Structures are given as structure tokens and as C-alpha cells.
Amino acid sequence: MTKDKTLIVNAIENGTVLDHIPSEYLFKVVDILNLASTSNQITIGSNLVSKSFGSKGIIKIADRYFEDQEINCIALVAPNATINIIKDYQVIEKRKISIPEEVVAVAKCANPLCITNHQVISTRFKTIVDNDKIYLLCHYCEKTTKILNLQPLN
Amino acid sequence: MPKSLISIHDFSKEEILHILDIASEMEKNKSQKILDGKVVACLFFEPSTRTRLSFETAANRLGARVIGFSDVGNTSISKGESFKDTIKMVSNYVDMIIMRHPLEGAARYATEVCDLPIVNAGDGANQHPSQTLLDLYTIRQTQGSLQNMTINMVGDLKYGRTVHSLLQAMSHFEPKFIFTAPYELQLPSEYQTFLTEKGIEYTETQSLTEYLDVCDILYMTRVQQERFNDPMEYEKVKDVYRLNAKMLTNVRKNMKILHPLPRINEIALDVDDTPYAYYFKQAENGMYVRMAIIAYLLGYN
Numbered sequence: 515m516t517k518d519k520t521l522i523v524n525a526i527e528n529g530t531v532l533d534h535i536p537s538e539y540l541f542k543v544v545d546i547l548n549l550a551s552t553s554n555q556i557t558i559g560s561n562l563v564s565k566s567f568g569s570k571g572i573i574k575i576a577d578r579y580f581e582d583q584e585i586n587c588i589a590l591v592a593p594n595a596t597i598n599i600i601k602d603y604q605v606i607e608k609r610k611i612s613i614p615e616e617v618v619a620v621a622k623c624a625n626p627l628c629i630t631n632h633q634v635i636s637t638r639f640k641t642i643v644d645n646d647k648i649y650l651l652c653h654y655c656e657k658t659t660k661i662l663n664l665q666p667l668n
Numbered sequence: 669m670p671k672s673l674i675s676i677h678d679f680s681k682e683e684i685l686h687i688l689d690i691a692s693e694m695e696k697n698k699s700q701k702i703l704d705g706k707v708v709a710c711l712f713f714e715p716s717t718r719t720r721l722s723f724e725t726a727a728n729r730l731g732a733r734v735i736g737f738s739d740v741g742n743t744s745i746s747k748g749e750s751f752k753d754t755i756k757m758v759s760n761y762v763d764m765i766i767m768r769h770p771l772e773g774a775a776r777y778a779t780e781v782c783d784l785p786i787v788n789a790g791d792g793a794n795q796h797p798s799q800t801l802l803d804l805y806t807i808r809q810t811q812g813s814l815q816n817m818t819i820n821m822v823g824d825l826k827y828g829r830t831v832h833s834l835l836q837a838m839s840h841f842e843p844k845f846i847f848t849a850p851y852e853l854q855l856p857s858e859y860q861t862f863l864t865e866k867g868i869e870y871t872e873t874q875s876l877t878e879y880l881d882v883c884d885i886l887y888m889t890r891v892q893q894e895r896f897n898d899p900m901e902y903e904k905v906k907d908v909y910r911l912n913a914k915m916l917t918n919v920r921k922n923m924k925i926l927h928p929l930p931r932i933n934e935i936a937l938d939v940d941d942t943p944y945a946y947y948f949k950q951a952e953n954g955m956y957v958r959m960a961i962i963a964y965l966l967g968y969n
Contacts (some may be wrong), residue, residue, distance in 0.1 A: 625772060627770070627771055627772050627792050627793070628771065628772050628773050629751070629769075629771040629772065629773040629774045629776075629777050629791075630773065632771055633750060633751050633752065633777070634750070635777060652773065653773075653776065654772065654773025654774075654776050654777055655771075655772035655773040655791075655792075655794055656675065656772070656773070656794055656795070657772070657794075658858070
């Protein structure tokens with residue numbers, strides 16, 4: 515049985531492993547980090563069994579390390595995700611993430627009449643935490659977007 | 669970055685009161701050439717004759733010259749020029765930009781692409797802060813103070829940006845609110861939460877007459893057809909409240925009726941001749957408040 519487990523997701527030599535992502539938000543995380551347009555080797559596992567979590571997603575990105583500011587944005591959808599920094603197959607650092615105060619150039623504003631959806635402008639949001647729910651307040655149109663409506667930038 | 673007026677939240681209680689004080693100076697002395705030699709741009713990317721004339725007159729009365737356009741038809745924008753380039757180009761010529769734009773957030777963005785004071789004269793359904801300041805000015809003028817007012821807001825409380833900005837600005841002054849709206853147009857929950865957090869008392873009703881006799885300010889609004897996506901929803905609510913002179917027999921003596929104008933059917937013509945009607949004076953006040961805003965942002969204290 516243990517042999518099967520190791521086969522599901524391969525280990526990486528160097529890079530970053532994002533673990534404990536809720537399965538339903540796995541691809542939001544992919545969007546937020548804009549992984550679709552990177553050339554690094556990426557392994558994505560979804561609906562994996564987790565003892566503490568039920569079902570989880572995992573993303574392994576070879577030869578890529580993230581700035582805190584980038585990685586904190588995934589706290590918007592996966593606040594309990596763990597970030598493991600890998601060198602020579604070893605976890606050399608476990609990073610915690612926290613919800614950033616400001617989110618820049620990550621998501622589209624959900625307001626179709628917002629100027630950022632009509633001109634080439636980098637989006638900027640303030641995060642608002644209300645009863646464990648996170649909202650994004652647009653710096654420009656002053657409307658709030660629910661995290662579930664988060665749309666990736668084109 | 670120079671001070672701009674984009675959103676009513678950009679101004680503290682002290683600054684708001686300071687601008688109202690300058691506005692009452694302007695009302696006493698309607699032509700002051702304190703901005704002689706300055707040039708102000710009025711860029712109206714969406715037509716609004718009333719607001720534009722009010723701002724242009726205000727600038728002229730201060731001795732400034734005004735350039736600009738009243739719609740985008742004859743400008744480079746119709747050739748595909750970006751908003752950023754238009755603002756950058758105009759900012760080379762003038763000392764201040766007053767702008768109205770159909771897209772929300774346009775004025776905020778303008779502050780980031782040039783180094784001039786920007787006045788937001790309306791960005792879509794978002795903000796129109798000079799309207800809020802003139803409402804405050806008028807409330808203070810009619811009641812002698814802004815403190816402890818009971819304000820009855822009537823009509824479109826869901827989409828009406830004047831309502832949302834005014835209630836946020838009034839929150840500095842311990843008001844009580846009555847919200848009179850049909851079910852479809854009730855105040856959005858984010859504003860109810862805002863009031864609750866600030867400890868401000870409010871009551872909701874669907875009846876125009878229920879709380880008419882207990883308010884100091886009756887703030888009427890038009891149901892704006894352009895804010896509705898669904899024409900059926902508009903037809904259902906467009907004529908829901910019609911105030912007439914007979915309804916005003918038992919109101920407080922100090923009560924005044926305000927309206928951002930234009931009105932359609934929500935205030936009958938016979939109300940105009942009652943001592944409670946104040947909406948035309950309110951529109952006149954807009955000019956003094958805009959004089960104050962322009963002067964203040966260009967360094968006049």
C-alpha cells in the first residue's frame with residue numbers, strides 16, 4: 515500500500531510544493547499564480563486523500579520559488595495551505611501564508627463597469643475579512659468582489 | 669500627489685466642514701477673482717449638462733478659464749485614444765481636471781496618470797462627491813447644524829449613489845435615518861452593516877406617509893431608468909412615491925425637502941409653493957460648493 519502512495523505524485527528535486535489546498539479551489543490557485551503560462555515542470559494532484567482534510571489538492575512546481583507577496587495571494591482561497599521549499603529532495607523550509615492586505619494584478623474586478631475591465635490597468639484590491647469570509651474591495655470602482663467570483667487576468 | 673476629490677471617503681469630517689465654510693464665504697461673495705490666470709479642464713466623457721454648467725460657472729466666477737468637451741463625439745477618444753493618453757495630454761495644458769466618466773473608477777485612475785488635482789464629477793454609479801458636499805451644505809444651511817438630524821431618504825435606495833454617499837458622509841454627525849423604499853429598491857445590506865457598525869439608528873418602511881411627520885430632512889430621489897437591467901423591474905417601481913402638498917400638513921416646521929434633481933413625478937408641482945420645498949435652492953448651492961472645492965484644491969484656504 516505504501517508503494518502505491520509514493521507513486522501518486524512524484525517528488526521534485528528543487529522547487530516549491532503547495533500542499534493542503536482544498537480540492538475545489540485547486541485550479542483557482544493555478545490561476546492566481548498564473549501557472550498556466552510558466553514553462554517549469556508542474557505536477558498537479560486533485561482529490562487526494564488527506565487525513566486531516568478529507569480531500570485535498572497539491573501542486574509541485576520544479577525550480578521555482580515564490581515571493582511572499584505572490585504566495586500570500588493563495589490565502590484568499592486556501593488559507594490553510596502549506597508551502598514547502600524543496601532543495602535536493604529535502605524540505606528545507608515550511609512557510610505559512612497569511613491573507614495579504616492588498617492584492618495587486620491577480621484577479622479581475624467582477625464589476626463589468628469598472629474601468630479596469632475597459633482600459634489596460636493593473637487591478638488593485640484591498641482585502642476585507644468579515645465573518646471568516648474574504649472580500650476584495652476594488653481600489654478603483656469601490657465595489658466588493660466575492661472570492662468565489664475571482665476571475666483570472668487574461 | 670496633490671489633493672483630489674474622488675470619493676467622499678477621501679475627506680475627513682474636519683475637511684468636509686472646512687469646505688462647507690469656504691462655500692458659505694462664496695455664497696456671500698459670488699464673484700471672487702482668486703483664480704485669475706488659472707485654467708481648468710472640464711472633461712465630460714458622458715454628457716451631464718446640469719453638472720457641467722454648475723462646475724463651469726463655478727470656475728468662471730473664481731476668475732479661472734475653462735476648456736474641455738461636453739461629450740466624446742468630436743474628440744480623439746472616438747478615434748480610439750486611450751483614457752490615459754487623453755488625461756496625460758490635457759494635464760499638460762491645465763491646472764486642474766474636473767471629469768465625468770461612465771466607467772467606475774475612472775477618476776481614481778486619472779489621479780495615478782497625472783500630477784494635477786482631479787475632481788470627480790461622477791464615475792458611473794460609483795461616486796459624485798460634489799453632490800454629497802452640496803447636500804451637506806444645504807442640510808446645514810436649513811437646519812443650522814449637521815448634528816443629530818433625522819433624515820428620511822425616499823425612492824431608489826438600492827442604486828442611488830447620492831443616497832449611499834450622503835449616508836456615509838452624514839455618519840460623522842450622529843444622524844437618525846428613515847429609509848422609505850419599495851421592496852425591490854431597499855438599501856443594500858453592506859450599507860445597513862455600515863450603519864450598525866457605526867451605532868447609527870435606522871428604520872425601514874415602504875410607506876411614504878408613515879414617517880413624514882418626524883423628520884428634519886426629506887431626501888427624495890428619482891428612480892433612474894438607466895440603472896435598471898430589467899425594464900419590467902423599472903416599470904413596477906417607477907411611480908411608487910408621489911409627494912404632494914396635502915401630505916405635508918403635519919410635518920415639522922423646520923422640515924425641508926431636498927432632491928438631487930431632475931425630478932420626474934416623485935414631487936408634485938404644488939409642493940414647489942410650500943415653505944418646505946428647498947430643491948431649487950439646493951441646486952444653486954451646488955455652484956457655491958463647487959467654487960469651494962475648486963478653490964480649496966488649488967490651494968485656497
